[in-house]
Amino acid sequence: MSASTRPAPTKLELLELLAAIGTAQWRDFAAAAAHHGLTSTQARVLAQLNGPLPMRGLATLLVCDASNVTGIVDRLEARELVRREADPSDRRVKNVVATDAGREIIRRVREEMQATHGALDTLDETESATLYALLGRLRPTMEKDAR
Amino acid sequence: MSASTRPAPTKLELLELLAAIGTAQWRDFAAAAAHHGLTSTQARVLAQLNGPLPMRGLATLLVCDASNVTGIVDRLEARELVRREADPSDRRVKNVVATDAGREIIRRVREEMQATHGALDTLDETESATLYALLGRLRPTMEKDAR
DNA sequence: CGGAGTTACTTGATGACATCAAACATCTGC
DNA sequence: GCAGATGTTTGATGTCATCAAGTAACTCCG
Numbered sequence: 005m006s007a008s009t010r011p012a013p014t015k016l017e018l019l020e021l022l023a024a025i026g027t028a029q030w031r032d033f034a035a036a037a038a039h040h041g042l043t044s045t046q047a048r049v050l051a052q053l054n055g056p057l058p059m060r061g062l063a064t065l066l067v068c069d070a071s072n073v074t075g076i077v078d079r080l081e082a083r084e085l086v087r088r089e090a091d092p093s094d095r096r097v098k099n100v101v102a103t104d105a106g107r108e109i110i111r112r113v114r115e116e117m118q119a120t121h122g123a124l125d126t127l128d129e130t131e132s133a134t135l136y137a138l139l140g141r142l143r144p145t146m147e148k149d150a151r
Numbered sequence: 152m153s154a155s156t157r158p159a160p161t162k163l164e165l166l167e168l169l170a171a172i173g174t175a176q177w178r179d180f181a182a183a184a185a186h187h188g189l190t191s192t193q194a195r196v197l198a199q200l201n202g203p204l205p206m207r208g209l210a211t212l213l214v215c216d217a218s219n220v221t222g223i224v225d226r227l228e229a230r231e232l233v234r235r236e237a238d239p240s241d242r243r244v245k246n247v248v249a250t251d252a253g254r255e256i257i258r259r260v261r262e263e264m265q266a267t268h269g270a271l272d273t274l275d276e277t278e279s280a281t282l283y284a285l286l287g288r289l290r291p292t293m294e295k296d297a298r
Numbered sequence: 299c300g301g302a303g304t305t306a307c308t309t310g311a312t313g314a315c316a317t318c319a320a321a322c323a324t325c326t327g328c
Numbered sequence: 329g330c331a332g333a334t335g336t337t338t339g340a341t342g343t344c345a346t347c348a349a350g351t352a353a354c355t356c357c358g
Contacts, residue, residue, distance in 0.1 A: 097336085310348090
């Protein structure tokens with residue numbers, strides 16, 4: 005109920021605040037990645053690799069050209085953080101999978117996002133739940149227009 | 152009050168959701184910028200330029216090397232979106248200011264972040280106020296550790 | 299004053315990311 | 329079984345990122 009008494013923010017104010025949070029989080033992520041010798045792009049790829057993913061699928065997720073992914077995966081593979089596997093059902097496809105080392109390194113990167121962890125720790129359970137619900141509402145719309 | 156009845160999300164879940172929102176917003180911003188022939192970095196610079204800002208200040212805000220800023224501003228200046236002005240009080244310093252064209256183009260970029268606008272439009276006034284308050288709580292902590 | 303040290307900016311070298319166009323192998327549908 | 333679509337890589341080019349080094353200007357202190 006504490007919320008309902010506040011003055012409504014301008015849409016522009018809200019937009020700007022959201023941008024600031026996004027920027028801060030990105031910095032946090034990039035810094036943690038750099039700490040492990042990863043560029044932010046490389047870390048982003050590792051973060052996507054829950055299961056095997058074809059090169060093309062990676063390109064789609066990263067919203068970039070497929071030829072770009074070749075180089076990124078090359079560099080990750082050289083460090084043995086990732087492996088290319090032949091797809092059994094389509095010989096054109098190469099599936100990228102994270103190695104144990106790859107999974108471990110991205111886990112640590114997430115752990116070391118101190119600014120973000122610290123910020124979330126300032127919320128109590130109710131606030132966390134509220135934020136989670138609100139962001140969850142935004143998510144589908146924000147991800148829809150991906151093109 | 153609707154919020155207080157939800158199950159509390161894991162910190163990891165909340166972290167992941169926050170990351171997803173951040174990523175989506177970045178995509179939206181980059182796409183809008185590309186639509187105007189700007190790289191995301193160039194757009195980011197324009198977005199910072201509310202007033203005159205020395206090169207060094209820009210580098211600090213972007214968290215990158217000062218030498219990098221030289222090239223970025225060179226390219227923006229070639230397109231007349233930005234101008235370098237001598238600082239009256241310190242002849243080493245060059246202040247970067249956005250031209251009218253520069254201000255106009257970044258205004259349009261912000262306007263065209265449709266995914267983000269669309270998502271925020273799904274919230275009513277109370278929800279907006281709540282989200283604004285919660286994100287406002289996170290902001291200082293998230294921006295503190297910048298380095 | 300005047301030099302030592304700091305700061306602001308640029309240049310040059312190098313590597314990672316990003317695009318596009320083109321080549322190649324493989325799949326799909328008719 | 330052939331025409332067209334799809335997945336990946338290569339090569340050319342431009343932008344972004346770093347670092348090291350250089351020049352100019354400021355600051356401080358003896």
